[in-house]
Amino acid sequence: MKLSLEVSEQILHMMSQSSHLEELVLETCGLRGDFVRRLAQALAGHSSSGLRELSLAGNLLDDRGMAALSRHLERCPGALRRLSLAQTGLTPRGMRALGRALATNAAFDSALTHLDLSGNPGALGSSEDSGGLYSFLSRPNVLSFLNLAGTDTALDTLFAALSRGCCTSLTHLDASRNIFSRTKSRTAPAALQLFLSRARTLRHLGLAGCKLPPDALRALLDGLALNTHLRDLHLDLSTCELRSAGAQVIQDLVCDAGAVSSLDLADNGFGSDMVTLVLAIGRSRSLRHVALGRNFNVRCKETLDDVLHRIVQLMQDDDCPLQSLSVAESRLKLGASVLLRALATNPNLTALDISGNAMGDAGAKLLAKALRVNSRLRWAGSEGWDQRAGGAVERRAPG
Incomplete structure (x- = not known):
């Protein structure tokens, strides 16, 4: 279902406060890169977050959103167990x-243990892996x-x-x-x-x-x-x-x-x-x-x-x-x-x-x-x- 602005705000508030929520699945909800940037900010400012499973599959995420999420993942002490970014329009830069x-x-x-990046044509099409x-x-x-x-x-x-x-x-x-x-x-x-x-x-x-x-x-x-x-x-x-x-x-x-x-x-x-x-x-x-x-x-x-x-x-x-x-x-x-x-x-x-x-x-x-x-x-x-x-x-x- 497509999430309204009000619901999206409540989700971001919850993620900035909860220390126990482990799994967040927001698949095909009409989300954009701006939501992902704000989600990354909420998680980065919450050092005791318990999030371990994240799926944003089916949402169109831009490079800025992926960059923000990636910076958080690079620095967070508690790594995810499951990550799905299938069919999110990932570009080679975001990948x-x-x-x-x-x-x-x-x-x-x-x-x-679980990584799903499928359905992103061209995301790994570059020979440059960096x-x-x-x-x-x-x-x-x-x-x-x-x-x-x-x-x-x-x-x-x-x-x-x-x-x-x-x-x-x-x-x-x-x-x-x-x-x-x-x-x-x-x-x-x-x-x-x-x-x-x-x-x-x-x-x-x-x-x-x-x-x-x-x-x-x-x-x-x-x-x-x-x-x-x-x-x-x-x-x-x-x-x-x-x-x-x-x-x-x-x-x-x-x-x-x-x-x-x-x-x-x-x-x-x-x-x-x-x-x-x-x-x-x-x-x-x-x-x-x-x-x-x-x-x-x-x-x-x-x-x-x-x-x-x-x-x-x-x-x-x-x-x-x-x-x-x-x-x-x-x-x-x-x-x-x-x-x-x-x-x-x-x-x-x-x-x-x-x-x-x-x-x-x-x-x-x-x-x-x-x-x-x-x-x-x-x-x-x-x-x-x-x-x-x-x-x-x-x-x-x-x-």
């Missing part, structure tokens, strides 16, 4: 000021959640920093919608491989929309193959323009990346390479959740049928650990009937996302018929069915 504050105040090394954010990330710290999606950071620079500072505690990393490198150096993929071979607690790695070249994808999977500490990792590689070359790399290495239990490969233009890609996925002993939607751009009907039957074999393989599968937004139309019929004899899948495939009433009838026999499936999604449940048909186990 440098924040980075310097994090790097200068050593208290953040042992306090800050001893800022990357310097903080390259030191030993306790960050467990880091979201830099859509900030124009270069992944090779980011992972070079993370491999030195965030290996032991980071569990969630979202670096989606960024570029891989600003240089053509052949050593760039090494940073990615090094971090993933050293990570100890990572559970989510988001690289969606990053346009990964084949050598970077190979370095990523090689790093995971070398890592004996990680388990149950969700890896999001959707919309990375992997195409045929990327499909080949995945086929070669996916079985060795035993840390990955959930893999999102949607919208990568695999086309006819899906035939061999599905076979490779079936050989993995660790994958339990796979998303393959928007990859069925196959002109030849025989090839499409081959892909769908390979998926059916995957679903019906007693030795395959796969539990959930998504072929969403693939416009399969009646081609999806092959998958629906297979549900009648499916021993493994508990979830199937078939939304966005334009199957109509015929698909609904096939699903209903399969559910009379299948007692394993717990969730199936499709467009146009039970919109109140988000287009999902859900069956709950007794009790």
Whole structure:
């Protein structure tokens, strides 16, 4: 909700007085840089403030506001545990000021666990870091959640920093919608491989929309193959323009990346390479959740049928650990009937996302018929069915 001037004044007064309030969340409230400057002044003049968690996400903050907040963060003895400045219009100048504050105040090394700077295009687009954010990330710290999606950071620079500072505690990393490198150096993929071979607690790695070249994808999977500490990792590689070359790399290495239990490969233009890609996925002993939607751009009907039957074999393989599968937004139309019929004899899948495939009433009838026999499936999604449940048909186990 948009905060009135009166309410904003009361919040500032409260922050200048309270020694016990630990968390302040003002997301998408129509705040501007002037409020942030005054908030920084209120906190700076209150030495016993207990504030440890701050979210100003969704408000448009200017450079002067960020400079004031950064000066306070640089000097305050009690560092924040959580900070979210997502979608606040951060510029490179504001990001440098924040980075310097994090790097200068050593208290953040042992306090800050959650940092969300996502949705600020261009904020990390400059190669000039000025001893800022990357310097903080390259030191030993306790960050467990880091979201830099859509900030124009270069992944090779980011992972070079993370491999030195965030290996032991980071569990969630979202670096989606960024570029891989600003240089053509052949050593760039090494940073990615090094971090993933050293990570100890990572559970989510988001690289969606990053346009990964084949050598970077190979370095990523090689790093995971070398890592004996990680388990149950969700890896999001959707919309990375992997195409045929990327499909080949995945086929070669996916079985060795035993840390990955959930893999999102949607919208990568695999086309006819899906035939061999599905076979490779079936050989993995660790994958339990796979998303393959928007990859069925196959002109030849025989090839499409081959892909769908390979998926059916995957679903019906007693030795395959796969539990959930998504072929969403693939416009399969009646081609999806092959998958629906297979549900009648499916021993493994508990979830199937078939939304966005334009199957109509015929698909609904096939699903209903399969559910009379299948007692394993717990969730199936499709467009146009039970919109109140988000287009999902859900069956709950007794009790």
